[in-house]
Structures are given as C-alpha cells and as structure tokens.
Amino acid sequence: MLRRNFLALGSTGIATGIAMAGHAKRRASATDSCGCAFFQASPGGLDAFAGVGSGLKITGIKIFGVSLTPTSDRPYVFVKLETNRGLVGWGEGTLEGKAGAVMACVNDFRDFLIGADPMQVEHIWQSMYVHSFYRAGPVIGSAISAIDQALWDIRGKELGMPVYKLLGGPFDSRGVRGYYHIDGSSREQLMQLRETALAQGVSCVKTGIPGYWEWIERRPKIDIAIKHMQMHREALGPEIDIAVDFHAKTSPSVASILVKEAEPLNLLFIEEPCPPENVQAMAKIARRSTTPIATGERLIASYGCRELVESGVIDILQTDINHVGGISGLWKVASMAAISGVSMAPHACEGPIGGLATLHVDAAIPNFIVQEICGQVKPNMADKIWEEWFGFPAMRMVSGRFPLSDQPGLGFELSEKSLAKFPFGGTKPMARVFHDDGSVAEW
Numbered sequence: 442m443l444r445r446n447f448l449a450l451g452s453t454g455i456a457t458g459i460a461m462a463g464h465a466k467r468r469a470s471a472t473d474s475c476g477c478a479f480f481q482a483s484p485g486g487l488d489a490f491a492g493v494g495s496g497l498k499i500t501g502i503k504i505f506g507v508s509l510t511p512t513s514d515r516p517y518v519f520v521k522l523e524t525n526r527g528l529v530g531w532g533e534g535t536l537e538g539k540a541g542a543v544m545a546c547v548n549d550f551r552d553f554l555i556g557a558d559p560m561q562v563e564h565i566w567q568s569m570y571v572h573s574f575y576r577a578g579p580v581i582g583s584a585i586s587a588i589d590q591a592l593w594d595i596r597g598k599e600l601g602m603p604v605y606k607l608l609g610g611p612f613d614s615r616g617v618r619g620y621y622h623i624d625g626s627s628r629e630q631l632m633q634l635r636e637t638a639l640a641q642g643v644s645c646v647k648t649g650i651p652g653y654w655e656w657i658e659r660r661p662k663i664d665i666a667i668k669h670m671q672m673h674r675e676a677l678g679p680e681i682d683i684a685v686d687f688h689a690k691t692s693p694s695v696a697s698i699l700v701k702e703a704e705p706l707n708l709l710f711i712e713e714p715c716p717p718e719n720v721q722a723m724a725k726i727a728r729r730s731t732t733p734i735a736t737g738e739r740l741i742a743s744y745g746c747r748e749l750v751e752s753g754v755i756d757i758l759q760t761d762i763n764h765v766g767g768i769s770g771l772w773k774v775a776s777m778a779a780i781s782g783v784s785m786a787p788h789a790c791e792g793p794i795g796g797l798a799t800l801h802v803d804a805a806i807p808n809f810i811v812q813e814i815c816g817q818v819k820p821n822m823a824d825k826i827w828e829e830w831f832g833f834p835a836m837r838m839v840s841g842r843f844p845l846s847d848q849p850g851l852g853f854e855l856s857e858k859s860l861a862k863f864p865f866g867g868t869k870p871m872a873r874v875f876h877d878d879g880s881v882a883e884w
Contacts, residue, residue, distance in 0.1 A: 562769060594850040663702075746760065779807055796836045
C-alpha cells in the first residue's frame with residue numbers, strides 16, 4: 442500500500458497543497474491476517490455508478506487550521522473540496538481540543554474522495570463511516586462532518602439551489618429561530634440584557650449553573666444554583682424563554698434536586714443534567730422533572746442517539762453538525778427523533794461554516810425548536826471577523842431569527858487569503874478543572 446502523506450503545515454499554519462489528482466486506481470489483490478480482503482480501489486464503487494454519474498469529479502482537498510487567537514482551544518478546522526468544473530465546497534469539522542487529530546483524519550479520507558462524484562453524498566458518507574471499520578467517535582465523526590458539508594455545498598451549487606431547499610425547506614420563511622448565551626452576574630446586568638434582547642427581537646437565551654459539583658453536594662451550594670436560576674427568570678421576565686445548561690457537571694442525585702426546584706421557573710429546557718452516555722441516569726432525572734430535558738452535543742451519528750430516543754428519556758436532541766456526521770448526519774438524527782416525538786435544538790459552538798450549514802437543516806425539519814450559537818446579545822470579536830470573511834453578519838439574528846440565504850449551496854463564498862490572517866496555533870487542550878481534593882471535575 443502507498444504510504445499516506447501526513448499534513449504539511451505551512452508558515453501560515455494552514456494545511457494546503459494536498460494534491461490528490463491523478464491517483465491510479467488500485468484493485469483488491471490480497472488478504473490480511475484475518476482473511477479479509479484489502480479493497481484498495483480509489484475511491485471505491487466507481488464502476489457501479491459509471492452510467493449514472495454527474496460528470497463532476499473531486500480533484501483536490503485542502504485542509505485549513507484557523508486560530509482566531511494563538512491560545513484558542515477550538516481552532517477552526519475548515520475543509521475545501523475542489524472539482525474538475527471549478528465548483529468548490531466548504532465544510533467544517535472543528536473539534537474542541539483535538540484540531541490536529543481531525544485534520545489528520547480528513548487527510549486519511551482522501552482515498553475515499555479524489556476521483557469520486559461529489560453528487561453521491563450518501564454513498565460517500567456510508568463508505569467513510571462503514572469502511573473505517575471502527576465506528577466513528579468524535580475525531581472520525583468530525584472529519585466526516587467537514588467532508589459531508591462540503592459535498593452538500595457542491596451539490597447545491599451544481600443544482601443552483603440552497604441546501605435547505607434541496608432538503609425540502611423552508612418550514613418558516615421568516616428564518617430560523619435562535620438563541621444567544623448570556624452571562625449576567627447581577628439582576629441589574631440581566632435587566633439591561635433583557636432590554637437589549639427585546640429590542641433585537643430575541644426571544645430565547647441560555648445560561649448555566651455556577652461552579653463545579655461533587656457527586657453528593659451540600660445544600661448551601663444547591664441553594665446558590667437555584668437562586669441563580671430564579672434571578673434569571675425574575676430579571677428576564679416571561680417574554681424571554683430561558684434554557685439552563687448543567688454541562689453534565691451534576692450527578693443524577695444532585696440534578697434530580699435541581700430540576701425539581703426549577704419547575705416553577707417554566708424553563709424552555711435543562712441541558713445535560715448528567716453525562717449523555719449514562720442513559721439510565723438521564724432516565725432517573727427525567728422521571729423527577731416536568732421541565733423538558735435536552736442533551737446530545739457530544740453524540741456521534743444517528744446510531745449514537747438511538748438508545749436515548751428509543752428509551753423516551755429526553756425531550757430535545759442537540760447534536761452538532763460538526764461532529765454528528767455533517768448535514769447528512771444531522772438530517773438522519775432529526776428524522777429518527779421526529780418519529781419518536783423528540784424535538785431538535787442543534788448545538789453550534791464552533792466556527793461559522795458549521796453554524797451556517799446547520800441553518801439549512803433547521804429550516805427543513807418539522808421537529809425543530811431553536812438554534813444555539815455561542816455568541817452574545819452584543820456582537821463580539823468573532824462576529825466581526827466572520828463578517829469580514831463572508832461579507833455579511835454570519836450567525837447574527839435579525840428580529841430573533843437567522844436569515845436564510847437564497848444563494849446556492851451553503852450560501853457563501855470564502856477566500857483562502859482571508860483565512861491566512863489567522864494562522865493555525867496548534868492543538869490546545871480544553872479546560873482542565875479539579876475539585877479541592879485534586880479529583881477531576883466535570884466543567
């Protein structure tokens with residue numbers, strides 16, 4: 442087998458120059474020690490589709506690591522697919538704390554892509570997922586997500602339609618309802634935020650609970666969290682929906698107390714009251730609460746969500762388009778959830794490409810509630826940079842909704858030159874926090 446070339450990061454910190462054209466097609470010719478055939482066709486399945494292809498071919502892949510600050514723990518991972526007709530597609534696979542691993546994984550998928558017809562999105566998705574043999578976790582899932590988004594971008598451009606129209610949307614011509622994050626430490630600050638939000642037409646916000654939590658916690662600390670939530674409800678008033686993110690910091694026993702105490706606040710939902718992989722713990726909490734329970738940002742592919750949905754222990758799924766498997770992955774999760782009466786409020790706390798791609802799925806699914814963006818009511822540095830990149834205020838709401846573009850594909854153009862201003866600062870770990878006794882804390 443030919444050795445794979447690893448990513449070469451230039452002085453700008455952007456991995457480019459992965460020239461893929463001209464790969465010779467290789468055929469299955471041997472078996473490994475388990476007796477499994479080595480299928481080395483590059484890419485696989487071309488012969489079967491010879492009579493139905495579009496004539497479009499993927500000719501190149503470029504991978505970009507983009508750090509808005511040198512110390513960012515979530516440098517953006519952008520992927521650009523190039524074709525023989527000049528059409529290009531953009532996607533995002535940003536994975537907090539694991540940027541280098543995702544960039545390498547995208548590079549590993551080059552044999553699945555070069556020479557393939559980008560219109561065959563589902564075939565390519567299945568091949569990347571199934572032929573990886575080991576089922577996708579966050580790294581493989583994020584790499585597939587970036588590639589899938591780029592494929593849909595090309596597909597929409599080739600057909601001259603926005604992706605949301607290809608998916609059957611929009612359900613609401615006004616756009617996609619969203620929410621911002623707020624961090625008010627006092628009643629006065631929250632009341633000011635309320636006035637700004639209402640003036641902008643923002644009808645939903647999200648906050649969290651303070652501190653880090655032991656498995657069994659004392660009542661004084663529980664009272665602080667309850668008063669924190671009560672202050673938000675009192676200061677923001679009934680016109681604004683409030684979601685509260687526990688960020689999986691609490692154990693089932695502590696979360697059960699908090700969700701019960703929070704019932705009079707009429708919250709839109711409580712998010713991640715415990716780690717999402719612990720379905721039985723989630724069920725225990727859900728049985729004690731009338732407040733909707735949401736989770737899912739850390740889950741990969743529809744298979745990773747199946748037990749939560751089938752068990753009926755959650756009300757809202759929050760899978761992330763940059764991890765779950767791209768547009769295809771998010772669409773499959775939403776379809777599975779809709780059958781079981783579970784709603785969707787996708788997570789989007791990375792870069793702007795994934796955020797924009799998410800809006801296309803939101804606009805076309807019947808069980809959508811609200812879209813997250815990790816921005817603030819007042820624009821921040823990232824908002825200004827994104828507007829420079831795209832020529833419009835990406836992921837900023839108008840009258841409480843994200844507008845939908847009529848442009849084909851994902852609805853934007855992006856230059857490599859604009860990204861070069863923010864060189865890749867390398868992979869940085871996410872927050873590492875500890876309790877007073879030195880034990881590892883959820884954050």
